[in-house]
Amino acid sequence: MIRPNASPKSKSNADLAAFFKGKKFALARHGGTPDLCGRWLMVTVGLDPDKDTEIINQADMASVVPMMKNGAVDVAITQDRSGASGRLHHITYMMDSREDVLRAADILRDADVPIETGPHKHTIGQTFFLYCYEPGGNRFEIGAGGYLIFDPEWKPVVWTEAERAKGQAWGLQTVKSFHTHGTPPVPDPGTEPSS
Secondary structure: OEOOOOOOOOOOHHHHHHHHOOOEEEOOOOOOHHHHHHHHHHHHOOOOHHHHOEEEOOOOHHHHHHHHHOOOOOEEOOOOOOOOOOOEOOEEEEOOOHHHHHHHHHHHHHOOOOEEEEEEEEOOOOEEEEEEEOOOOOEEEEEEEOOOOOOOOOOOOOOOHHHHHOOEEEOOOOOOHHHHOOEOOOOOOOOOOOO
């Protein structure tokens, strides 16, 4: 995940290094898969993770989205629920308004781009959003709104598992594919490997 309104000029190592330098990364616990993947990415583009970036080893990755929205981190790499390594769950593009999300839905429909779910409203972050798939099978979230908290005296809000389990504030409940789809695909744990 990359903070809204930020992206590298290109995928070249030089542009990625320039983009990542000085950024704050949320990488889950030290030594875990997200931490190692983030550090590998930085080294691959020519950066020293400990000198050229700020790494925040966030044990509770549920707080990453609010951290990104309020500017506490710029980039996040999280753990895959399947236990597989190196998979992409989704990339979020934050728009300026709900109307932009609805316009994006019309554009996606007209271009025959599959919309996985939405538009809905997230319960915790209060973001208006939809999820879609680009032709390569990667999931994208298009969202707008939500909490932006810049008050240094702000007291954290702690969400219980029961509150998180409610899913969306309104719209359909979270679709099953949200918890299983990632790219590249991995075998369904309920199936036998083919020989």
